[in-house]
Amino acid sequence: MINKQNFEELFNRHLIKDISQEEIEIVLSGQYGKALELLRDAEATGLFPALVGPPGVGKTILCRYFASLRAKEKKNQSFYWITLDESIKPTHFLGSFDPAITLKKGFVIEAFHPGPLLSAMLEGGTFLANEINRATEYSQNTLLEPLEEASIAIPHLGRIKADNNFFFICAMNPEELSGTHRLSEALKDRIKVWIKLDYPQxxxxxxxxxxxxxxxxxxxxxxxxxxxxxxxxxxxxxxxxxxxxxxxxxxxxxxxxxxxxxxxxxxxxxxxxxxxxxxxxxxxxxxxxxxxxxxxxxxxxxxxxxxxxxxx
Ligand SMILES: Nc1ncnc2c1ncn2[C@@H]1O[C@H](COP(=O)(O)OP(=O)(O)O)[C@@H](O)[C@H]1O
Ligand SMILES: [Mg+2]
The missing domain is CATH 1.10.8.80 (Magnesium chelatase subunit I, C-Terminal domain)
Structure with a gap:
């Protein structure tokens, strides 16, 4: 097993500190240029977009590229993404209390480790929910309040309002492919720009x-x-x-x-x-x-x- 000191040094060397500095080699001809434009339109109008397409058509790379452009323009490097499946719980989005600290001090803010969604909301960053229709409805429901009211409640701590620059994107495989849950109607209704990607020309x-x-x-x-x-x-x-x-x-x-x-x-x-x-x-x-x-x-x-x- 890697030793502690070596781990810390290697970890810091490999840490992606700034998404705006990341070199993303992307082709923007055909459907990708059009999709990027739609993402920009969605952002400018405060509507939340979804990228829909079969595996391996470039959904994730396009989201990462879009997030890196946003990071450059807004001078805000906050970008979080998670890939969802049945095992993802709301705490994976929101964060959770550290049991050791909570035992000593109770449910105080110091004991709370913020999750990626909460972090993006506070920092005014981009949050990507990859493979969103593989999550259970229980977990999908965590996203309803952030998308509708731009707020979220953290148990024991209170409810926060998202920074104005908070932006949400999701990506999914088409529903007819097996192995995926359906996107709940409530969540579907809050996503307003649907961008289809297919195998390119x-x-x-x-x-x-x-x-x-x-x-x-x-x-x-x-x-x-x-x-x-x-x-x-x-x-x-x-x-x-x-x-x-x-x-x-x-x-x-x-x-x-x-x-x-x-x-x-x-x-x-x-x-x-x-x-x-x-x-x-x-x-x-x-x-x-x-x-x-x-x-x-x-x-x-x-x-x-x-x-x-x-x-x-
Ligand atoms: N427009 C593009 N420009 C450059 N590489 C791409 C593009 N679209 C897809 N790829 C490459 O194809 C592979 C699959 O893309 P990915 O974004 O992971 O697909 P998906 O998220 O739809 O499964 C990756 O290796 C990615 O780098
Ligand atoms: Mg992907």
Missing amino acids: KATELDIIRINLPEHFVIEESELELIYSIIEETRKNKIDIEIPASIRAGIAMAKLLGRQRALEKEKKISEKDSYFYLSDIAKHVLLGSLKPKPGMKVEDIVESIIARTLGG
């Missing part, structure tokens, strides 16, 4: 893969096209596939191919053609990147996609 997706490929990994344009054709094939096949390959899968394939090309350049392996590498890489990436429809075997789907796009 080809040119945008290729740009996203390029921007995410480390500089020392160089692949040909024709190889990028092949990777895209594999990804696209998974999205066309709606009969066998419930959730197709996301942008992440394309990035992963490009990185793995880039590594093979780098090894070739260093003469560590002999040169082979794209089809040779990609049929293997596609198998390893797609195996866990697709969700087949019930009764379908992912291996069979992957085989047929490879045969169709790469031949044989």
Whole structure:
């Protein structure tokens, strides 16, 4: 186990202190530019937005980018985000009393550790509730008062009013995808700008893969096209596939191919053609990147996609 002193030093070195200084490499063409504009419109009018889309279409990166722009403009670095699921309780948003201090001193403010929502409300920062429809209704209800009245009650301490600059964003997968609760009607009614993100257009997706490929990994344009054709094939096949390959899968394939090309350049392996590498890489990436429809075997789907796009 890491020792205490080492932990503190490493922790401080790796701490994200300022979101406005964070380098976020983002492609803003196509749907992303439009979505960013809508986020800005929502902010300017004091309406709370939601980003809705399947996994891996860029919801989180867009929120982080938006929060970093806001942080720069408002000169306020306050940005908090949590990813929700069934195990999240209201105290994860609000904060809680430290049992040891509370035992000694009672429910005093000194004993209270503020949570991310309360912190963002007090500091006038941005709060992102990621995967909001995976939270139980019990936890979703914590958000009703902050969104409607810009206030929140902390047991034993009192009710606070949020700073004027407090802003809330949420992101979620479309409700029809299994494994998610519904967003409660009450919460839905308080979110007023719905922004849909989907798998991007080809040119945008290729740009996203390029921007995410480390500089020392160089692949040909024709190889990028092949990777895209594999990804696209998974999205066309709606009969066998419930959730197709996301942008992440394309990035992963490009990185793995880039590594093979780098090894070739260093003469560590002999040169082979794209089809040779990609049929293997596609198998390893797609195996866990697709969700087949019930009764379908992912291996069979992957085989047929490879045969169709790469031949044989
Ligand atoms: N517009 C974009 N520009 C750059 N990278 C992107 C963009 N959209 C998605 N990505 C990349 O795709 C991956 C998935 O994005 P993410 O925001 O985590 O998706 P989601 O939150 O919708 O699941 C990440 O690696 C992210 O960096
Ligand atoms: Mg996400």
